[in-house]
Amino acid sequence: MQNDEAKILLGFPPNSAPSQSQIKSAYRRKVWETHPDRFPPQLKAQADSNFKLLSEAYTLLNSSGGSRRRAPTAAPYYSKVVRTGVPNSKGGRGSMRVASAPFLLIIFGALALGGSTASRAYQRQKEAHPCFNPFLP
Structure with missing residues (x-):
């Protein structure tokens, strides 16, 4: 062809x-x-x-x-990653923080709300179906 x-x-x-x-x-x-x-x-x-x-x-x-004549392609974009921080006493850069405060608040808030929701659900179930067995909670 x-x-x-x-x-x-x-x-x-x-x-x-x-x-x-x-x-x-x-x-x-x-x-x-x-x-x-x-x-x-x-x-x-x-x-x-x-x-x-x-x-x-x-x-x-x-x-x-x-x-055929082709359109010129754009050059690839490269970025440089730079680690910044406050110099420590040994002359090097400071270590990276493990987690910031807002992130920790989100995590601990989710755990607390999840725990309270589970606790309320358990209480509702206990009230709806009481059990008189002393060995069960």
């Missing part, structure tokens, strides 16, 4: 130069229209061959990207 045939299969004029995004959207649209699972069993063989041709055309146009 040649480039012109592949462009025609995807719905482009033979002398056009579609971008990667145009090729991708045309391929997705055509695949949706010609997928073999959308056809009755007696037409699946023809649909399957059309589907394979579309896939081959997309691969050909996608791989021949060197002939």
